[in-house]
Amino acid sequence: MPFTQVISSSGMVTLMTLLALRPPRPRRTTPFTLSFFLTFLINEQPFLALYLLAAGVIPPLSAGETGRLSWWLGAGVAAGTAVGLLALAVRTRTARPRLTTALRQALGPAAVTRRRRRGLWPTVRLLVLPLISYRFDVRRVANLRYGEAGRGHLLDVYVPRAGTANAPVLVYLHGGGFRMGSKMIGARPLLYRLAGQGWVCVSANYRLSGRLRYADRLADTRQVIRWVHDNGPAYGADLSAVFVAGGSAGAHLAATAALTASAVPRPPDSREAGLPVAGAIGFYGYYGQADAGADSTPLAHLHADAPPFLVVHGTLDTLVLVEDARHFASELGQVSAQPVVYAELPGTQHNFDFFPSLRFNAVIEAVEDFAAWVRTTGAVPPSHRNAAPSQREIDPGTCP
Incomplete structure (x- = not known):
């Protein structure tokens, strides 16, 4: 039948x-x-x-x-x-207007750039090669060592084959609940796309053993950023434009590393603070406590001098509830003198950066706009200066 x-x-x-x-x-x-x-x-x-x-x-x-x-x-x-x-x-397709609204509300009307029409190729590529992120114009330098912990201390660098100079840097940290995951999983469409646009992109492993504390993984994150400062210029990196990003648990590490960064260089084995970053980007992030330590959450490190943040979360995330991400962005927005761009994407699940998609294409463009604003402005928009904390809170109109 x-x-x-x-x-x-x-x-x-x-x-x-x-x-x-x-x-x-x-x-x-x-x-x-x-x-x-x-x-x-x-x-x-x-x-x-x-x-x-x-x-x-x-x-x-x-x-x-x-x-x-x-x-x-x-x-x-x-x-x-x-x-x-x-x-x-x-x-x-609902992602792009939500991201545009969030960027303009936090950074100003000029924050979203007008791009050249890309034609039908991006859509055709999604139809014909739905799982492929690879680009011929990007070179991946694989398995570079930044520490002594075996596979836990390896990273990959994505750069344009033609070379680059004065390039912004993206450091990406994978998710996996601090227990699993790999630098080969997560955000590969983002890494290849940005590298194709002239960025230097780094995707790093960090130690995952259950015997480790959160502080150990945070130390790994800081060590990756230090590696970028030591080695990035050889790839054409602009060390004043290092952005740290991550998904899920990686967003947790990226946020804490950005919030606890110091402008004063510290010894390589220091766990007190890391090198500064220009901005932080979190996808479907978990921002609660990672272990029993009271300071094992980004919420314990909020302060007025935090760098600009871009936080993107899905309304249908069934692992990390959107209310948790909304709470983190709201608390940070009330304290930080720099803008917090927060966007909730309708109908979006966890791990939305794993594969190319129309939705993630819009997210990548938002990352480009956010980074361009940080690099060209590097200051709080006029509407945010001398504003009371409540004026910097997330506009509930951007939430579903």
């Missing part, structure tokens, strides 16, 4: 589509949910799921006798799933 065959071949895609459209939210931030595992890929790559759906349902429907009830039921399930996948694709 076509209906039974359609369900057996496409039932998982149908279930994943339904969950992606409206996943059940946990009561609190948690390291794992089944709905996240089933939906984070399909939420960013609905076209890939559409291909799988077509491959599973076209053969039984083509072989079945049209007009029979079972055929119509199978066709209905397939059509409904396809409509759901197209709805996911349309939903990704």
Whole structure:
């Protein structure tokens, strides 16, 4: 029967589509949910799921006798799933206006640049090569050592093959709940895109053993930044424009490293403070306590001299609740003299930076705009100067 065959071949895609459209939210931030595992890929790559759906349902429907009830039921399930996948694709387009609004509210109307039209190629590439981030004009210098802890102290550098000079630097730290993950996972579309635009990008491992304290991983993060200051000029880096970024647990480390940085160089083994960074960027970040230490959260290190922050989170994140990220951005915005750009992306799950997508393309453009503002302005916008903390809070209008 076509209906039974359609369900057996496409039932998982149908279930994943339904969950992606409206996943059940946990009561609190948690390291794992089944709905996240089933939906984070399909939420960013609905076209890939559409291909799988077509491959599973076209053969039984083509072989079945049209007009029979079972055929119509199978066709209905397939059509409904396809409509759901197209709805996911349309939903990704809501990211750009949210990011534009957040940037303009925090940095001023001129913060969002007008870009040249890229034509149809970005969309065609997503349709034809949905999981590929690689670019021929970017060179990855792999497995450079920044410490003595084996694989835990390796990093990769992404640079333009043609070379670069006076280039901004992005240091990216992967997620994984401080227990898993790798420099090869997370933000690869961002790393390749920025390197293709002339940036120097660094993606680093850090130690993951459960026996370590948060302070050890934070020390690794500072050591990566120190490596960039020591070695970045050889790749064309501008050391006055080092941005630290991360996803999930990596956003936690990036935020704490940025908040505890010092303008005064410290010895390489110092855990008191790190070298300064120009700005911090957090994707789907966890900002709570990492271990029993009271200072193992970025919230314990908020101060007026914090660098500018860009915080991006999904409204449907089923691992780190959006309320937690909103709280961090609000608390930081009330204290910091520098702007805090905070954007909530509708219909967005955890790990949204893993693969190329229409949504993440908009996030990458927001990173470029944020970094350009920091490099050209480097100061609090006039509307923020001498403002009371409440005037710098996140505009609730940007939240869903």
